[in-house]
Structures are given as structure tokens and as C-alpha cells.
Amino acid sequence: MFAVVRTGGKQYRVAAGDKIVVEKIDGDAGASVTLGDVLLAGEGAELKAVAGLTVAAEIVAQAKAEKVIVFKKRRRHNYRRKNGHRQNHTILKIVSVG
Structure with missing residues (x-):
């Protein structure tokens, strides 16, 4: 069985055992986490009702993404700015759907 869940402003298609x-x-x-914002659920080509459906997940790790470099430059004005950013994210293992 699979489900489409929304967390952090993004949507993910998940099934039991996925990371x-x-x-x-x-x-x-x-720690265990419950994702309650389920948008779609189904099995194969069949769709199921999502009323009251939740997805149980376990936190595997808290980590950081790769560094993104933000570089700004204006030609002929001696203006250069370099800034880096690493986004925090969580790795989840889906335990069960439903």
C-alpha cells in the first residue's frame, strides 16, 4: 500500500519500508513520528479513502544537506558577496501506512 503525504511544504509518495x-x-x-496529512492512498491502481489515515515513521537521523553557494556580483562596481547555506533535514523510515 502506498500513500502521498505532505510535510514541510512538499509531497512524498511513500510505502512501508521506504526511506x-x-x-x-x-x-x-x-523517535517515532506520525504524519497525519495524507493526501492520497491506494494499492496498485485502486485508490482508498484517506479519512483518518496516518503514516507512522521513525527518525533515522538529523542531518544537513550539501552546501549551496550564493555568489552575487555586479560588473565594474567592485561588488562581490559570497555566502553559503546548509539546510537542515530529517531522514525518515516509513514503518506503516494506515
């Missing part, structure tokens, strides 16, 4: 990387969710590694 996904989502925006940071509070909690330590090993």
Missing part, C-alpha cells in the same frame, strides 16, 4: 529525506522535524534518532 525519505524531509524538511527538519523535531525529535531524536529512534
Whole structure:
């Protein structure tokens, strides 16, 4: 069975046993999390009702993404700015759907 869940402003298609990387969710590694915003669920080509459906997940790790370099430059004005950013994210393992 699969489900489409929304967390952190993004949507993910998940099934039991999947590992996904989502925006940071509070909690330590090993803690269980319930994702309640289920948009779609089904099995094969059949869709099922999503009223009251939840997805149980376990936090595998809290990590950071690769560094993104932001470089600004204006020609002939001696203007250069370099800035880096690493986004925090959470790695989840889906335990069950439903």
C-alpha cells in the first residue's frame, strides 16, 4: 500500500519500508513520528479513502544537506558577496501506512 503525504511544504509518495529525506522535524534518532496529512492512498491502481489515515515513521537521523553557494556580483562596481547555506533535514523510515 502506498500513500502521498505532505510535510514541510512538499509531497512524498511513500510505502512501508521506504526511506525519505524531509524538511527538519523535531525529535531524536529512534523517535517515532506520525504524519497525519495524507493526501492520497491506494494499492496498485485502486485508490482508498484517506479519512483518518496516518503514516507512522521513525527518525533515522538529523542531518544537513550539501552546501549551496550564493555568489552575487555586479560588473565594474567592485561588488562581490559570497555566502553559503546548509539546510537542515530529517531522514525518515516509513514503518506503516494506515
